[in-house]
Amino acid sequence: xxxxxxxxxxxALAGFRRIEWVFDTAxxxxxxxxRHLGALGFMMFWLLVVSGIYLYVMLDTSAEGAFRSIDQxxxxxxxxxxxxxxxxxxxxxGFIVVMLVHLLREGLYGRYRGFRFFSWLTGIPLLLxxxxxxxxxxWLNWDQLGQFSALAxxxxxxxxxxxxxxxxxxFIGVDTVSDRLFSLFVFVHIGVPLFLIFGLWFHIQRxxxxxxxxxxxxxxxxxxxxxxxxxxxPVTSQAPANLAVAPTALNYDWLLLFVHPLTYAxxxxxxxxxxxxxxxxxxxxxxxxxxxxxxxxxxxxxxxxGCRRCFDDCPYAAITMVPHPTRSLRQLAQVDADxxxxxxxxxxxxxxxxxxxxxxxxxxxxxxxxxxIDMLRHRLVQGLAALGxxxxxxxxxxxxxxxxxxxxxxxxxxxxxxxxxxxxxxxFVEYALRAGAAGVLVSACAEGACEYRLGQRGTxxxxxxxxxxxxxxxxxxxxxxxxxxxxxxxxxVRQALQSLRQRIAAAEAVAxxxxxxxxx
Amino acid sequence: MxxxxxxxxxxxxxxxxxxxLFALIIGVFSNxxxxxxxxxxxxxxxxxxxxxxxxxxxxxxxxxxxLAKLPPNMRAPQVCPRERSPIAVELDLDGVMVLRHVAxxxxxxxxxxxxxxxxxxxPAGTHRLAIRLKDDVRSTGFDFVREAVVTLKAAQILVIxxxxxxxxxxxx
Numbered sequence: 238x239x240x241x242x243x244x245x246x247x248x249a250l251a252g253f254r255r256i257e258w259v260f261d262t263a264x265x266x267x268x269x270x271x272r273h274l275g276a277l278g279f280m281m282f283w284l285l286v287v288s289g290i291y292l293y294v295m296l297d298t299s300a301e302g303a304f305r306s307i308d309q310x311x312x313x314x315x316x317x318x319x320x321x322x323x324x325x326x327x328x329x330x331g332f333i334v335v336m337l338v339h340l341l342r343e344g345l346y347g348r349y350r351g352f353r354f355f356s357w358l359t360g361i362p363l364l365l366x367x368x369x370x371x372x373x374x375x376w377l378n379w380d381q382l383g384q385f386s387a388l389a390x391x392x393x394x395x396x397x398x399x400x401x402x403x404x405x406x407x408f409i410g411v412d413t414v415s416d417r418l419f420s421l422f423v424f425v426h427i428g429v430p431l432f433l434i435f436g437l438w439f440h441i442q443r444x445x446x447x448x449x450x451x452x453x454x455x456x457x458x459x460x461x462x463x464x465x466x467x468x469x470x471p472v473t474s475q476a477p478a479n480l481a482v483a484p485t486a487l488n489y490d491w492l493l494l495f496v497h498p499l500t501y502a503x504x505x506x507x508x509x510x511x512x513x514x515x516x517x518x519x520x521x522x523x524x525x526x527x528x529x530x531x532x533x534x535x536x537x538x539x540x541x542x543g544c545r546r547c548f549d550d551c552p553y554a555a556i557t558m559v560p561h562p563t564r565s566l567r568q569l570a571q572v573d574a575d576x577x578x579x580x581x582x583x584x585x586x587x588x589x590x591x592x593x594x595x596x597x598x599x600x601x602x603x604x605x606x607x608x609x610i611d612m613l614r615h616r617l618v619q620g621l622a623a624l625g626x627x628x629x630x631x632x633x634x635x636x637x638x639x640x641x642x643x644x645x646x647x648x649x650x651x652x653x654x655x656x657x658x659x660x661x662x663x664x665f666v667e668y669a670l671r672a673g674a675a676g677v678l679v680s681a682c683a684e685g686a687c688e689y690r691l692g693q694r695g696t697x698x699x700x701x702x703x704x705x706x707x708x709x710x711x712x713x714x715x716x717x718x719x720x721x722x723x724x725x726x727x728x729x730v731r732q733a734l735q736s737l738r739q740r741i742a743a744a745e746a747v748a749x750x751x752x753x754x755x756x757x
Numbered sequence: 758m759x760x761x762x763x764x765x766x767x768x769x770x771x772x773x774x775x776x777x778l779f780a781l782i783i784g785v786f787s788n789x790x791x792x793x794x795x796x797x798x799x800x801x802x803x804x805x806x807x808x809x810x811x812x813x814x815x816x817x818x819x820x821x822x823x824l825a826k827l828p829p830n831m832r833a834p835q836v837c838p839r840e841r842s843p844i845a846v847e848l849d850l851d852g853v854m855v856l857r858h859v860a861x862x863x864x865x866x867x868x869x870x871x872x873x874x875x876x877x878x879x880p881a882g883t884h885r886l887a888i889r890l891k892d893d894v895r896s897t898g899f900d901f902v903r904e905a906v907v908t909l910k911a912a913q914i915l916v917i918x919x920x921x922x923x924x925x926x927x928x929x
Contacts, residue, residue, distance in 0.1 A: 263771025270775075330783040385794060395874060401805045401863045404872040409805055409916050410929060462776045463783075470784050483801045483912045489792035491785070498792055 242619040244526075250345040250461045254725070266723065267684035268455050274339035274721045276451040277459055279437070284460065286430070288325040291318070296377060298423050299416045303379040306475045311473040323467035327370050329491045331463055336367060343568040344522070346605045351530055352553055352578045354523035359439045361519045362715050371493040373425035382487050382494075384408070386476035387422075389497035396505035411480045419725070443576055445554040448692065531656070533577035533607040540589045541602035543568035546705055547583035550659070552691040556583060556603075570603055580689040581605045581660030585699070588706050592617070608656060617665065620651030629741055631734065632669040634661050635680040638688035639731045642680055650734070658682075659692035663699045663708035664719055676716040676741045680730045683723035693721070715744050770778050800881045800909035804888070806919035810842035810862060811893035812878075838866040842894040849887035850916070881911040887919065888917055890893040901925040 250682040260269045270277060295318060310318035340360065343349065349357035375386040386708060391404035407418055441447035450456060457737035488739075491500075500508045534547075534555075541561075547570050548556045556578035561567035570583075583603045584590055590601040594613045599611035617632060624630045633652040635642030655661055658681040666677045679696060687693040698704030700719060709715075718740070720733035796800065810848050816837040823830045841862040848856040856875060863869035871892075889899040901919070905924040909915055918927045 260775065260796075263768055263775055265768070326787065330787045331779075334779075334783065343803045392876075400868060400872075403805065405803075405874045406805055406807055406872070409874075409918065411802060458772065458776055459779075462780050466784050468782045470788070472787075481914055483795050483914050485793060485795050485797060487794065488788045491787050491789045491792075498794075501794065645829055664829045666791070716826050 243372050246345060246347065253345050254341065254723075255721075261683065262457070262724070265684070266502070266686055266721065268452055269537055269685060270451075270455055270459070270496055271342065273455055274335050274342060274453040275441075275551055276453070277450045278332060278458055279449045280451055280459065281328045281335060281439070281463075282433070284328040284463070285325060285332060286319040288328065289426075289430075291321050292325055293423075293427070294550055296423075298419055300414045300419050301416075301731070303377060304474065306458065307378050308380070308474040308477075311471065311497070315468070319471055320464070321466050323470070323472040324463055325374075325474045326465050326490075327709045328461045329504065330490065331459070332352060333367060333371060333492055336364065340364070340519075349522045350527045352555070352576050355443050355524055355575075356440055356699070358520065359436065359442070361516060363381075363433065363436045363440060365516075366436055368392050368493070368496070370426060370429040370433060372496075373422060375490075375494065376422045377419075377426055378474055379419075379478045379633065380474040381484035383479060384480065385484045385487060386494055386497060387463045388618075391498060393496070393500050393505045393508060393609065394718055396509060406693065408480055411613065412571060414478075414480065443553060445552050448690075455710075478617070511556045528667070530580035533574050533668040534572045534581070534583050534603050535606055536572060536603050537600055538569060540600050541569050541587075542589065543570070544588060544602075545570075546586040546588065547603050548580050548728070550691070550695055551576050551592075551690050554581065559632070562751070572603070576748040578689055579605065579656065580606075580692060581608065581656040582689060582695060584610055585657075585659045585661070585662050585695065586706065590670040591664040593664060605656060605660070606621045608660075610662070613655070613661075613665070614655065615651065616653055617669055618672055620653065623635065624651055624673075629675045629738060629745075631678060631737065631741075632674040633678045633680060633734070634690070635730075636657060636688075639682040639724055640680050640685075640720075640727050642730070645730065645734060649738075657689050657696075659689075659690035659695040659699075666700070666708055667712045670712065670716060677732055678718045678720060678730070678737055680720045680722060682731070683721050683726070686723045694695060713744070715740050762786045762848050776840060779855040795878065795912060798881050798911055800880045800911060801914045802877045802879055802909075802917065803849075803874070804846070804848055804856065804877070804917045805872075806844070806846070806890070807872040808844060808892060808919050808921070809870040809882075810844050811895070813842055813894055814838050815895070822874075823868070830874050830921075841868055841871070842892055845889075845891040846873065847887075847889045847899075848877075849885075850877075851885050857907050878908065881913070883908045886917075886928075890919060890926060903928070906924045 257269065257271050257405065260271050265271065266272070283424060293731050295306055295310060297303055312321045313319045322618060322665045372386055375383045377383065386407050387652070388405065388642065394400070395403045395405055407413055441449065451459070496508060521728040527607060541734055543561060545558055545568070548558050553576050555572065555573045555578065556570050558568040574653055584601060587602045590610050592599060599614050602611050604610055621630055627649045629649050631649055631650050633642045635647055635652060635654045636658045637654050637656055640679040642654050645652055658679055661679065670678050679700065680698050681693045682688065684693065695704060697719065699706060700717065702710065718733050722729035722732045780871070787869045818833045818834060819836050843859050843861045845859045846856070847854060855877060858873055858875070858890065860866065860871035860873040862871050883906060887904045888902070890901040893900055905928055907915060916929045918923060918928055918929065
C-alpha cells in the first residue's frame with residue numbers, strides 16, 4: 238500500500254481503537270460488541286429469518302392484499318405480529334449497521350490482505366445482497382414508502398442499457414401493478430437471502446471454528462435492545478400505495494434506503510459510478526502493494542510425529558494431515574501457503590517444541606522460519622544470563638500485536654515478543670524457571686482481541702493445563718502470571734508484573750522460613 | 758480471563774448507555790428526517806412509451822437474380838426491411854418545448870420496440886400540453902399529435918403513454 242493511504246488508515250485506526258476502548262470499559266474486552274461484529278451480524282440475520290417467516294405467513298402476496306395484510310399487523314403493536322414486524326425492520330437496520338462497522342473495522346485493521354483476502358473478497362458481494370434484500374422488503378408492504386422505493390429502484394436500474402422496456406413502465410399506471418409483479422417482489426425478498434446464506438458460508442470458509450453466534454450475554458443484550466425498540470417505537474405502514482399520486486413526505490429509513498434520495502439528488506449515472514468506484518476500491522485493496530509477507534510455517538519431516546495438535550489449533554485451517562512419506566501408518570502435517578497466517582500458534586502446539594530436548598539445535602516438527610523456536614531458546618537463556626545475579630529475574634513473553642513488552646525493561650526483566658503468545662510452548666515456562674527465572678509473565682492480547690482469533694484462548698488453556706500441550710502440574714503456579722491487555726495498555730501489564738514480583742517475594746519468604754533450621 | 762469491569766454498576770451503566778445509543782441510532786434513522794421527494798406544490802408528468810416503429814422503408818419486389826440465389830423454399834417475392842424507425846417525441850408545456858427525444862429501436866438489427874421513460878416535475882395547476890410523436894421515417898412531420906389542457910393537483914401523476922390501439926397518445 239502506498240504511504241499516504243497507509244498513514245490515513247493507521248490514523249483512522251488509532252481513532253477507532255479509542256472507541257473500542259470505550260466499549261471495552263463498559264462491556265469488558267471479551268464481550269465488546271466491536272470484537273463480535275461478524276457474529277452479531279449472523280445473529281441479526283437469523284432474527285430476520287425467524288421474524289420474516291412469520292411475516293411471510295401473514296402476507297397476502299397480491300397487489301391488492303399486501304398492504305392490508307401488513308398494515309393489519311401494525312395496528313396490533315403489542316401483539317406478536319406487530320412486534321415481529323417491528324423487530325424485522327429494526328433487525329434489518331441493525332444488520333446493515335453491524336455489517337458496515339464490521340467492514341470498516343476489518344479495513345482499518347488492514348485485514349484484507351494475505352491469508353485474509355478470501356474472506357475480504359467474499360464479504361464484498363454480501364453488501365450488495367444485503368442492500369438488495371433490504372430494499373426489496375419495503376416493496377412488499379406496498380405502502381407509499383414501498384411505492385416510492387420500487388419506482389426509485391426502477392428509475393435507477395433503467396439507466397443500464399440492458400432492459401428492452403424500462404422497468405419503470407411496470408408502475409406507470411394504476412392497473413399495471415399485478416399479482417405477478419408481486420411474485421417478483423417476493424422472489425427478491427426470499428430468493429436473495431438464500432444467496433446471502435451461501436455468501437456467508439463462503440465468507441467464513443477459510444476461518445476455522447468461525448464465531449457465528451456472539452457470546453450469550455451480548456446476544457441477549459442485542460436482542461433485548463431490538464425488542465425494546467420494537468415495543469417502544471413500533472413500525473407502522475404509511476398511506477397505501479397509489480400510483481396516481483406521488484408520495485411527498487415520507488418517514489424515511491435512511492439506513493436502508495439512502496440510495497434513492499442520493500439518486501434523485503444527483504443522477505442514476507452518478508450513483509452507479511459511485512457504487513462501481515467503492516466496489517472497485519474494496520476489491521482492489523488486497524491487490525495493492527503490501528509489505529513483504531512473513532514466511533509461513535514449515536514442517537520438518539523428521540521431527541513431525543503426526544500428533545495433529547497443530548492441525549487442531551490452527552485458526553485458519555491452514556494445516557492438513559497427509560500420509561507420512563517414509564513412515565508407514567504415520568501422518569505428517571502439511572501447510573497450505575495460501576491459508577497460513579504466519580501466527581506461530583502451530584509451533585506452540587507442537588510437542589517437539591519443548592526446549593528440554595538435549596540437541597544443540599532445537600528443531601521442532603513445525604516452525605516459523607523468521608522466528609525459529611531454537612532462537613527463542615537461545616534468546617531466553619542469554620536474556621536471563623544478561624540479568625546477572627539479580628535474585629528475582631522475571632521472563633516476560635509478549636505478543637507482537639499486543640503490549641510492547643520491550644517497554645517493560647527493568648533490571649529484573651528479560652522480555653521476549655512472539656508472533657502470538659500461543660507460539661510459546663508451555664514447556665518454555667518451566668524451562669525459564671529452571672534457567673534462573675524466579676517468575677514468568679505471559680502477556681497476551683485482551684480477551685477477544687487476538688489478532689489470530691484463537692491464540693489468546695490457546696495460550697490460556699495450555700497454561701491452565703486444559704489443552705495439549707499443557708504446562709506440567711509440577712510447575713509452581715505462584716511463579717506464573719498471565720496478563721490480558723491490548724496494544725497500548727502497558728499499565729495493566731506493569732501491574733501484573735508488580736503483582737508477580739510480590740508473589741515471588743512472598744514465596745521466597747516462605748521458602749526461606751522453611752529452610753531455616755528449627756532451634757529447640 | 759473473566760472481566761471484572763463489566764460487573765460493576767459503572768460497567769452496567771455503560772452497557773445500558775451504549776445499547777441505548779445503538780437503539781437510538783436505529784430508531785431515529787429508520788424514520789427520520791422526513792424525506793420530501795416532491796415539493797408540496799409540485800405535480801409529476803411521466804412520459805413513456807414502448808412501441809415498435811414502422812419499417813424504415815417499403816417492401817420491394819425481389820429481382821429474379823436475387824430470387825435465384827435463394828433456396829427454393831425461401832424465395833419470397835417481396836423483400837421487406839427488418840429495421841424499424843426510431844421514434845421521436847416532443848413535449849411542449851405551456852408553449853415551451855420541455856422535452857425532445859429520439860428513441861432507437863432495440864435489438865441488434867434494430868427491429869425491436871423503442872422504449873422511453875422520463876419524469877418531469879411541474880408546478881401544480883392548469884397546463885397546456887402538446888405532445889408530438891413520429892414513428893415512421895418515411896413520413897413528413899409527426900404521425901401523432903395531441904394537445905390538451907390539464908389541471909394537476911399537488912402530487913398528482915399524469916401519465917402520457919402511447920397506444921396505437923387506443924387512438925395513439927393517451928393521457929391518464
